[in-house]
Amino acid sequence: MRRFEGKVALVTAAAQGIGRAVVRRIAAEGGAVVVTDLREDSAAALAEEIGAEHALGVKVDVTARADIDAAVAAAVERFGRLDLVVNNAGGCIVNSMPEDTSAEDWHRQLDFTLVSAARCIQAAIPHLVRTRGNVVTISSVNGIAAFGNVEYAAAKAGQIAMSQNYAARYGPLGVRFNVVAPGTVRTPNWDSQPDALEKLKPMYPLGRIGEPADIAAAVAFLGSDDAAWITGHTLPVEGGVMTGPSPLDLSPPDTLHKGF
Template sequence: MRRFEGKVALVTAAAQGIGRAVVRRIAAEGGAVVITDLQEDAVAALAEEIGAEHALGVKVDVTSRPDVDAAVTATVERFGRLDLVVNNAGGCIVTTMPEDTSAEDWHRQLDFTLVGAARCIQAAIPHLVKTRGNVVTISSVNAIAAFGNVEYAAAKAGQIAMSQNYAARYGPLGVRFNVVAPGTIRTPNWDDQPGALDQLRAMYPLGRVGEPEDVAAAVAFLGSDDAAWITGHTLPVEGGVLTGPNPIDLSPPDTLHERL
């Protein structure tokens, strides 16, 4: 398939994991890709892998509006257009118990995951209107069901609400907004937790955790003209984990009542 022939995509947090798989998938389908991440060397290596004719690497911190603006400007200067933004940046950066999370940590989590995606959308909108392009944001099953990580889940749920509202606002101008909500995906984030993925796969009816390529395939569908009449929706890519009772024990520790 060459669904992205003649089109240009900007992907955030694209140096590894899901972002890298998305970049490779779009490039394989004929698209030009702007690879953004804080990992400058990894960005450059991936751009070299794809080739200078079809790839541009840019160091970007999504918590910085000047960084985001500069990346969008570089995209249009290099390729002349912008058709697709993939908001992949965002992760769980708060590890405290929810009753212990400070206001500062709440702001850090929301700024990185939710407001970071909003910055990218705001910077890209004028160009997406011109191309009748679209945005695909990578959320999480945590936004849909209770799997823990309260602050992360709230930020990811905010991405879904934001995308629905943008879809309604910009639909009349031909710009689409959709969301992919992955379950557990085998990424480098799990490298320091040996055996964790083997334990987690028992949660999934399909008997395995996801691979970055599973998410990339969903992004390629929603970001292409195959999804031309789909906007404001969230596509779970989660191996069936949302089909049954949540197997994770989220009950508070026995000592919680003593603290309240």
């Protein structure tokens, strides 16, 4: 398939994991890709792997609007247009119990995961209106159901609500906004926990953990003209984990029951 022939995508946090798989999938389908990542060397290496004619590596800190503006400008200067933004940056950076999370940590989590996606959309939207392009944001099943990590879940849920509202606002101008909500995916974030993925496998009716390519396939569909009449949608890609109740014990500790 060559669904991205003549089109240009910008992918955040693209040097490894899901972002890397998305870049490779779009490039394989004929698209040009701006590979953005905080790790400049890694972004440049992936762009070089794809080829200078079809890829550009750019250092981007998604918490800095100036970096995002510069990346969007570089995309348009180099390739002449921008058709797709994939908001992949974001992650769980707060590990405290929710009743102990400071306001500062809440702000850090929301800024890194939710506000960063809004920055990318704001920077790209004038160009997406011109190309009748679209945005695909990588959220999580944590943003749909209770799987723990409260602050992260709230940020991911915010991405979904934001995308729905942008879809309604910019639909009349031909710009689409959709979301992919992965379950557990085998990425380098799990490298320090070699046994954790095996322990999580029983949660998934399909019997395995997700791979970055699974998510990239969903992004490629939603970001292409095959999904031309789909907007404001959240597509869970999660091996069936949402078919039943959460396997996690989310009840508060006994000490919190006192006084309720």
